Amino acid sequence: MSDTMPKPIAAEIARSLQQRIDAGEWADGRQVPPERDLAADFGVARNTIRRAMDMLRDQGTISRHVGRGTFVASGAKHSLSEIVAGMEGASPADMMELRLLLEPLSSANAAINASAAQLAGIEEAHREANAATDIMTFEQWDSALHHRIFACSRNELLRGIYDLLHVLRNQSPWFDMKKRSFSEERRQNYCRQHDAIVTAILNRDPEAARAATLAHLKTVEANLLGR
Template sequence: MLAVEKSLRALLVQGTQDGTLGPGSKLPTERDLVEQLSAPRSAIRRALDVLERDGVVIRHVGRGTFLTEAGLPPADGAPPDTSPAEIMQVRLLLEPPVAELAARVATQADLDRIAACLGGGEGSESFEDFEAWDGRLHRAIALAVHNGLLISMFDVMNTARSLPVWGSLKRRTSSPDRRRRYHDEHTAIVEALRDRDPLGARDSMRRHLQNVSDNLLGRH
């Protein structure tokens, strides 16, 4: 993550925790952010581009930049002893119906953001880059349902993916061929979303997550 983007995210988290920022709150101007973060204006704009793509903020020409409900951090993270098996159980329960709903209600902007994440994953050459785009893709699909409570639940689940046990297992079971297969599965999900095919999106997501689970946990 770029240093300016990380600093900006930290600023937003601090604002939501101290009560100065909430859903729909207007962010400081670019000029103010330049002063607060001691960063060039071009870097601030790039960081805002990333936050907008991730659904954390929304920008309106002539009005400013505003925090979305999805930009609020979850109240609590996943317990530190959460196992990979537990993570995959919850993902299999939650994400297929989320994809089904996203196929019904996603806007074109949502679909464009999802497609950008898919493209980022396709162009990734390292494990770290692919994992980052993988997480963004799945979160972009969840954002497309436009439900703040659901996003909070999703983010609690997603914090488990940052636990050391998850990262080490993913790294051990990762390979270029497997990442290509995962990208093909992601593509099938995104195509179903574009086609407004709820059942296709649900089933494609379920197949993908089942494959991830089998690969991680050694079930074939």
């Protein structure tokens, strides 16, 4: 490239390299050419290439290994369907971690934002779970209770994430684990903890709702995973 031609800035080089990776010029796990070669290709100093590579690394497109070189990150490109499919194998421990992050906040949100109709739906699910006499019925209403609380969120992306988690929770491996850990004593304890959550939501007390949900999920985690 001639010295008289304008030299691309690091961001432009990063975009160009990203396009080449997306086009399949370098497959997943394949080594990217050294900085000196790329600098010669683009007609820029190596520190400019280094800044561009730093941008791609921060995006997760590439990985850099001292003494080995720079490689296209495995799985750098994923469609939404591929990401969802990959979540099907999520472990119960991973799912509990996500629930512990999301659900206490959702209960606090419900205490602030739930409509009268949503509150009635939450009360119904709690009432039916209390009245359940078998595991299938209890699990149905237990799941409905948690789902209805989260449905009070006004964030569509969060609701979509939880809807996916809701589906995963009802798959066979998860339900089999819950069935093995189920007992009438635990059901009654869960119902008492649910009562604390629902009461806090009805009282429009977000902090109490958050704390009660966290305590409940910690109990569920201990029962399911033996922690």
